[in-house]
Amino acid sequence: MMRSVGTLTRADLAEAINRKMGLSRSESLALVETILSRMSEAMEQGENVKISGFGTFLLRDKAQRIGRNPKTGVEVPITPRRVMTFRASQILKDRIAKG
Amino acid sequence: MIRSELLETLARDNPELRAEEVEQVLDIFFDEIAQRLAEGGRVELRGFGAFSTRERDARKGRNPRTGESVAVPAKRVPYFKPGKEMRERLNAE
Numbered sequence: 287m288m289r290s291v292g293t294l295t296r297a298d299l300a301e302a303i304n305r306k307m308g309l310s311r312s313e314s315l316a317l318v319e320t321i322l323s324r325m326s327e328a329m330e331q332g333e334n335v336k337i338s339g340f341g342t343f344l345l346r347d348k349a350q351r352i353g354r355n356p357k358t359g360v361e362v363p364i365t366p367r368r369v370m371t372f373r374a375s376q377i378l379k380d381r382i383a384k385g
Numbered sequence: 386m387i388r389s390e391l392l393e394t395l396a397r398d399n400p401e402l403r404a405e406e407v408e409q410v411l412d413i414f415f416d417e418i419a420q421r422l423a424e425g426g427r428v429e430l431r432g433f434g435a436f437s438t439r440e441r442d443a444r445k446g447r448n449p450r451t452g453e454s455v456a457v458p459a460k461r462v463p464y465f466k467p468g469k470e471m472r473e474r475l476n477a478e
Contacts, residue, residue, distance in 0.1 A: 294429070
């Protein structure tokens with residue numbers, strides 16, 4: 287059985303940057319925020335984001351389809367939309383599979 | 386956008402940092418996420434999305450070239466769920 291470890295958040299990422307590089311806590315947190323917003327902006331503009339060694343955030347356009355309200359059974363159209371998926375690199379897959 | 390482009394953007398955003406420092410920040414960022422997933426943990430970045438891992442049972446696969454049957458062992462695979470804000474931003478008009 288896998289031991290249970292907690293959830294990593296922005297604060298933990300900032301803490302790692304602070305600890306390993308000696309940048310201030312506030313600067314470390316600002317850097318984490320900037321990384322996330324720059325990646326988000328690129329995707330908002332329709333770009334995939336490819337981080338070698340880690341993985342690729344891929345955008346996919348979904349066509350309209352008919353869904354159903356599970357409670358009432360009434361059919362409703364699900365509008366076309368863009369979704370974001372993540373494809374882990376082989377390196378990341380191997381690292382996770384080994385545990 | 387590829388890693389080197391993200392790196393350039395961050396360098397421009399942070400002129401007080403040397404190029405090697407920006408590189409190191411990015412390495413730490415992705416390595417911490419990978420490490421937590423390798424430990425079986427979860428990574429939650431509000432608004433962006435959450436990374437977790439899922440168990441895949443062992444199964445019988447086939448070598449696509451030879452058609453030979455091979456045993457694929459059980460393993461843990463990465464999983465990502467985009468955050469609410471991200472889903473909305475991708476569909477904003």
